[in-house]
Amino acid sequence: MPEQISVAVIGAGMAGRSHAAAYRMAGSVSGPGLPPIRLAAIADVNLALAQDGARRYGYEKALPSWEAVAEDPSIDAVSIVVGNALHRPIAEALVGAGKHVLCEKPLAGSMADARAMVELERQGRAVTAIGYCYRRSPAIAAIRDHIRAGELGELTTLHARYWCDYACDPRGPLSWRFKGGMGSGALGDIGAHIIDQGEYLCGPIASVAGGSLSIQIPKRPLPLGAVIGHNAAPVSSEMGEVENEDTATFTARFRSGLAATFSVSRTAFGEPNGLGFDVYGTSGRASFDFHRPAEYTIDDAQPEARTRGVRRVIVGPQMPYFAGGYPMEAPGVGIGNQEQFTYQARAFLDQIAGVADPLPRNASFADGLRSMEIIEAVVRSARDGAAVAVPAPPA
Secondary structure, eight states, X not given: OOSOEEEEEEOOSHHHXXXXXXXXXXXXXXXXXXXXXXXEEEEOSSXXXXXXXXXXXXOSEEESOHHHHHTOTTOOEEEEOSOGGGHHHHHHHHHHTTOEEEEXXXXXXXXXXXXXXXXXXXXXXXXXXXXXXXXXXHHHHHHHHHHHTTTTOSEEEEEEEEEOOTTOOTTSOOOGGGOSSTTSSHIIIIIHHHHHHHHHHHOOEEEEEEEEEEOSOOEEEEESSOOOTXXXXXXXXXXXXXXXXXEEEEEEEETTSOEEXXXXXXXXXXXXXXEEEEEEESSEEEEEETTSTTEEEEEEOOSOGGGOSOEEEEOOTTSTTTTTTOSSOOTTSOOOHHHHHHHHHHHHHXXXXXXXXXXXXXXXXXXXXXXXXXXXXXXXXXXHXXXXXXXXXXX
């Protein structure tokens, strides 16, 4: 086990700050065994933003480029939280420099880049992972346990959604999120999460059909400066074309036979972070809505029919991640987005350190490629008007 692990974050925007805060908290959750964590650096081309992040979260320094992180021999592990097209070159440089890599989703800006990153992972020179943070929700993990224990019976139907409103304002700037081909918009940005959730809960998808991708706001004003996350920014009078989808829907057939519908949108008014799903089986059902992250609902075949019905279950220490993950280990004290990033960071560091009793491993680069293959199949379905088979996942 190393004497300490030095960490850095590349990207100081909205998600980058979540990673930065997570490393700061990672040693405070789960069991013992981690060596001390050194908060080494936050890097961003917007140096002022990096400096603010370093100040907020207690990192030693701010750096003006990802290259500066790759060249620093004292840094052991790095989160990549920048535009998708930069993921491959940064990951290759970091692994080449002997560093471990946690990359935000989607895995890459193109299928070719994603496959190259999976090949990099196969070489086994470093710990590599992709940030599907919703796997770390105690409620979602608990529902997965119900499914795996057979408590819902044979699964029949899944309805999964991720509705957001960050792109509702037509005056919002034309940032990098609105560039790239169809499939790289709402589907790649937020749809990747529920595609991963679908397979995490219900097993592999065999085919997709009925793909429909649409753009509600075809033109947006060009920004006059840096755009941070989904925030508003000063814009010019010049307009640019939106190149990818605001909304996408499709159906899926799982290898188990389960039928599913998926719906994603970044222009769903009043839904700031509306990830949710309903899963049904022959003897039970369960539902989750991230706007109520500290609970889920379940209904199953109770022995007494008169008292059957949907029950609300409050997240607490009887569920994955919660025990050992909260200073106040009591039901009903809440759960939020940042805790998921913290558990994700802890799992990454557990793997690097070789902790004896680690948290479950994060999704791999191969899992990230898998999600992109499904997204590519949805785009083909929308283009060709036909069902498209999805390759079987690696054994």
